[in-house]
Amino acid sequence: MTEVASTPRLSQAALALFDLVEGARVTHLWGRLGWQDIRRRYRRSTLGPFWITISMGMLVGVLGTLYGGLFKVQATNYVPYLTLGFVIWTLVNGLITDGCTAFVGASNIIQQARLPLSVHVYRVVWRNLIIFFHNTLIFVVVAVVFSVWPGWTGLLAIPGMVLLCLNGVWVGMLLGAFAARFRDVPPIIASIVRIAFFVTPIIWMPELLPNRAVVPMNLNPFFHVLEVVRAPLLGEVPGAVSWLAMIGMTLFGVVLTFVVYIRYRWRIAYWV
Amino acid sequence: MNTDASIHVESVTVDFPIYNANMRSIKNQFIYHGTGGRVGRGAGNRLTVRALDDVSVSLEHGDRVGIVGHNGAGKTTLLRVMAGVYEPVRGHVWRHGRTASLLNVSLGIDDVATGYENIMTRGLLLGLAPEEVEERTAEIAEFTELGDYLAMPAHTYSSGMRFRLGFAVCTCFEPEILLMDEWLSVGDRHFVEKARQRLEEFVERAGILVLASQNANLLKRVCTKGVLLDAGKVKATGPIGEVLESD
Helix, strand or coil: EEEEEEEHHHHHHHHHHHHHHHHCCCCHHHHHHHHHHHHHHHHHCCCCCHHHHHHHHHHHHHHHHHHHHHHHCCHHHHHHHHHHHHHHHHHHHHHHHHHCCCCCCHHHHHHHCCCCHHHHHHHHHHHHHHHHHHHHHHHHHHHHHCCCCHHHHHHHHHHHHHHHHHHHHHHHHHHHHHHHHHHHHHHHHHHHHHHHHCCCCCCCCCCHHHCCCCCHHHCCCCHHHHHHHHHCCCCCCCHHHHHHHHHHHHHHHHHHHHHHHHHHHHHHHHCC | CCCCCEEEEEEEEEEEECCCCCCCCCCHHHHHHCCCCCCCHHHHEEEEEEEEEEEEEEECCEEEEECCCCCCHHHHHHHHHHHHCCCCCEEEEEEEECCCEHHHHCCCCCCCCCCCHHHHHHHHHCCCCHHHHHHHHHHHHHHHHHHHHHEEHHCCCCCCHHHHHHHHHHCCCCEEEEEECCCCCCCCCHHHHHHHHHHHHHHCCCCCCCECCCHHHHHHHCCCCCCCCCCCEEEEEHHHHHHHHHC
């Protein structure tokens, strides 16, 4: 059980791979740290993490009424669409913006204990999934009220979620490392994500655009991210383009991140 | 239990990059590339601080090593290199044996979580399985002597109480290698004595203890060997008494 605490550069690839795999294995650690983050936020509040659910419910209630009227669309179609859009976007937004602080936010742990660095990214992904599942309760309520039943198509949301989470992992790794090295990455990312929210069909529907060619939806990666989870839950099959785009993004991102990780993983402890 | 713990640090050099606010921004890197190096001149010649310079240390089981040196001599960095936190710029580190590092008393201590919850979190951070921590919780709780405080959130703890918690968890799973930084600076006399006894038991089981401290009396009592660091270089190694004198 000789543990090599550092090795020649040659085996950096093996170390990077070990980091990712070993990090994924210690579910009990990042599972606990992720929950701890949630509980810390809501400790001593009576409703605890259900405040996440309630605030999402209020948001959807108010915006559903307001924009439904503004766009002159049927509440039966619009409110479930808006709810899912918000719920998924909250996850996407959390994965990206929290991903930026995955390593910097865990600097005290990184500098004290030898743990796979990926643990901190899995923690961020898990924390955001917990929030996501609290938010999905609102969709359940909305689905009952507007009698939305996706049927078997709804199961397609599972591969959609898997792809979304895989992307969350590489984005967290990459942005986490990048933001540790360059401290103005988080504000840049935050502003890009904010713009993406308005450009992506979340509060508006693509059908509402007067000239659909104006915005080439397929070029917006966030559209596909939402589509592969939202469409199945509304009983529609996402387009092949969306699946291909998601698979392509996942492969591209994982390879890119792995290459960066091979080169810079060992530097992260110095940067945080 | 494995009896031959060892740490070999071989010609290790550690440089810390110093990024001031200017250098850590993309803007500056961008300006630098955009202007051929005139405006953002600082971005090119990166400033580094050499924390360890060609350090070699070999520790075998049974060694009780005190790391001595002035502030900024590289003691903590060496401990972190031994713990595997920092991978050196040059050189290699081989470590053999289950390692616990008590570098920061408040590692993983969550202020709003109770003492018991913190025992679990910290145990997991040290690499224990949840069942292993559960098995030892009663023993850890007893050792801390914190009693009912363990059911209270950690923000009610004094720094000495936090140290008790941290120390108890770190030493509960019989590590073969124990790395400690400036320990016992906050414990009260009763607990310090208790902790010292536990360390002695540990050392008798022939593990490796590495202790960085400024406290010469403590080092003489606990350690046999010494390593004197000065400005990142090993100035002297040998019996602790001699090393302390050469400082």
